[in-house]
Each structure stands twice: as structure tokens, then as C-alpha cells.
Amino acid sequence: MGQILLAERLSPSGDARVVAVDVVRDPIAYAFAKRALDLAVSTTVIVLALPLLAVLAVLVRADSPGPIVFRQPRVGRGGRVFSFYKLRTMVADAQTRFPDLYAYHYTRQEFVEMALKTPDDPRLTRVGRKLRKTSLDELPNLINVIKGDMSLVGPRPELPQMVRYYTDEELAKFSVRPGVTGLWQVSGRAHLRNGQQLANDVRYVRERSLRFDLIILAKTIRVVLLRVGAL
Numbered sequence: 001m002g003q004i005l006l007a008e009r010l011s012p013s014g015d016a017r018v019v020a021v022d023v024v025r026d027p028i029a030y031a032f033a034k035r036a037l038d039l040a041v042s043t044t045v046i047v048l049a050l051p052l053l054a055v056l057a058v059l060v061r062a063d064s065p066g067p068i069v070f071r072q073p074r075v076g077r078g079g080r081v082f083s084f085y086k087l088r089t090m091v092a093d094a095q096t097r098f099p100d101l102y103a104y105h106y107t108r109q110e111f112v113e114m115a116l117k118t119p120d121d122p123r124l125t126r127v128g129r130k131l132r133k134t135s136l137d138e139l140p141n142l143i144n145v146i147k148g149d150m151s152l153v154g155p156r157p158e159l160p161q162m163v164r165y166y167t168d169e170e171l172a173k174f175s176v177r178p179g180v181t182g183l184w185q186v187s188g189r190a191h192l193r194n195g196q197q198l199a200n201d202v203r204y205v206r207e208r209s210l211r212f213d214l215i216i217l218a219k220t221i222r223v224v225l226l227r228v229g230a231l
Helices: 028-048 050-063 108-113 126-134 141-147 160-165 170-175 194-207 210-226
Strands: 002-010 016-023 069-075 081-087 151-153 179-181
Touching (some): 028 151, 050 081, 069 160
Antiparallel strands (some): 002 016
């Protein structure tokens, strides 16, 4: 394991401090199999989904002005910040129109109890609501997988502004690549509070294996098709 300085994070006293994250080196066989699975599945799905992506791109652009693909900084393995891709589901000027939703000022309790997605989010477009319910907005995540920023299965990638609210135990999620899907997504998804999602992320890091990854992928297919926890 190696340590990488992650970011300034608030201590329990409220003071900012720099923290380090252990980067886990997985067994060679698991790391190789996981990466091979990531590349094979992501490449296949992207190629097969190209006609669908073309239709979705037209719908996103026709529904509201702005870019088709939404890019956002996210924190990944070892605290590295990367550009996270998804189809745009919100109005392009959401940060200007709803500045309070981008303040990111919370107490620890508010951070733990917050819901990351709400059905009445005023920033969502008409097409964006449908894309979220079907999870089709996440198809561009597979580009992140191919690039090596993410894996098919792993913890949820985080906004840089939120890292300062993490406990030392929760920082363990940054020791592995974040995932397109993960344990929290097949354990309640948007019905879970932020603290519950983080607990699932930490559990995944502790128990990860190729078998666990395949189980999560199989369950993901079910929750996506049945729209379990989709908002």
C-alpha cells in the first residue's frame, strides 16, 4: 500500500487538515481479472449502445439547451480527481439558478442524513427525469471505466467538496477505484441516506473479490430493470 495526500478535511473540532489515503494493491490475479472484466463489458456495451446513445443525445439537446454530456470533477482512487461523464439530466445553468444547492455547507449529522437524490429536484429536465429513472444517464460512465478512472464495481465517486466531512474509516473508499455500480446501489440505492451509502462503500472495500463483484453486477441488472430505488 502507498499513501497519497487526499485533501483538506475538517477534523471533529472543525479545523481543516490534510489527510492521507492508503492505496490498496490487490492480488495480481484479482486485479487482472477485474480489469479484464471492466474492459470487456464496457467496450461491448458502449459499442452495442451507440445507436441508443445517438437517440438519447438528440433528446437531451432538444429538451433543453446545453451540452449533451455532463462533466464533473470527482474524487477517485488515491484521492485523484478525474472528469466524471454522464448524460446531462439538469438544466445547464443549474448552479447559477440554484446556488443554495451548491453551497456544500453541512454539519456532520446533516451530511450523514442527507439524501443524494430527490424526486422533486428542481434542476432536472423532463428528459433528465426519465434518464435517471432508467439509469441510462450513466452510460457514459463506461468511458471512465475504459480510461481507468473507474471500475464496473466499486464505491461511489465523490465530489471534492464533500471529502472534508468524511471520517477516517470512510476515507477507505478512496483506496480502490470507484464504480459505476456498487454495494450501496443494490442495497437500497436512492432510498439510502448518505451515511448508509458510505457504510456500504466501506464494507465493499473490506470484502471485495471477483465473486463479490459478479454478485453485485448480477443484482445491478435486476435493480436497473425493475427501477428499484430509482428517482
